[in-house]
Amino acid sequence: MGAPIYLALDFPDWNTTNQFLLKHNLTGIPVKVGMELFYREGPALIEKLKKNDHSIFLDLKLHDIPTTVKHAMRNLAQLEVDMVNVHALGGGEMVQAAKQGLMEGNVHHHTKLLAVTILTSMDQANMVQDLRLPGSLASNVIHLAKAAQQNGADGVVCSVYEANAVKDAxxxxxLTVTPGIRLANAQGDDQKRIATPEYAKQHGSSVIVVGRTxxxxxxxxEAYEQIKGEWKNGND
Known part of the structure; x- marks a missing residue:
């Protein structure tokens, strides 16, 4: 794999997805598969993408009782993707169960377990009003990251603005996997904590996820290549 830049395949079905990748010569790039596409196409989709040499982040954000998550992860482990995730707010026991399920499901493949901290669609006001979490958004992200790490997670999904602090902690x-990446002239849409690829590289992102940009x-x-160039510039 080259630059750790995953394209979010936010399409309704495999045909639309495949046509897009082929038409724009994006076969073989790292991709993120979310709920919409996976729930429509199922595990067969993952096998199709792997045959086309795509590295895969399976973004299903599991959040349930530990036993259910463990069993689900045991099944997902057999897909041998690069990364999968759970919600850190599910608690340490659930994260630990997810890790155990991954290890039991495929002892020969090292799928990375990520824990989603606070969604990038939320800001400080949303977090306080909707989740009733005390303290700052950043302090909650760091707390969730440390708890996830202690229970076996290999990294977290967070915004760029917390990535350095997570690395420090x-x-x-x-791993700090950061969605909400936009080119400088792109719209933010429904994500509130967004940043450019260059900023992400300079501020602690291990992996970035790009979508509508x-x-x-x-x-x-051309947009994907521009993102790769900006990511590379982040080394300067």
Whole structure:
């Protein structure tokens, strides 16, 4: 895999997805598969993407009682994707069960377990009003990251703005996967804590996830290459 830039395949079905990837010469790039597409196509979709050399982040955000999550992860482990995730708000026992399920499901493949902290569609006001969590958004993200790490997670999904703090709290090898990445001239849409690829690289992101800034661009291939260039510039 080259640059750790995952394209969110936010399409309704496999045919639409495949046509987009082929038309814009994006076969083989890392991709994120979310609920909409996976629930429509199922595990067969993952096998099709793997045959086309795509690295895969399976973004299902499991959140249930520990036993259910463990059994679900045991099944998902057999798909041998790069990364899967759960909601950190499910608690340490649930994260631990998810890790155990992954290990039991496939002892030979090292799928990384991520824990979603606070969704990038939320800001401080939403977090206080809707979740009733005390303290700052950043402090809650760090707390959830540390708890997830202690229970076996390999990294977290967070916004760019907490990535450095998570690295400081959990170590440089702890993955920080950051959605909400936009080119400078793109709209933010429904995500509130957004940033450019260059900013993400400079502020602690291990992996970035891009979506509409590529899929809705006039030239998706050109937009993806621009993101790769900006990510590379983040080294400067």
């Amino acid at each position: 959990c170590g440089s090898s702890f 590529v899929t809705q661009a006039a030239s998706p291939k």
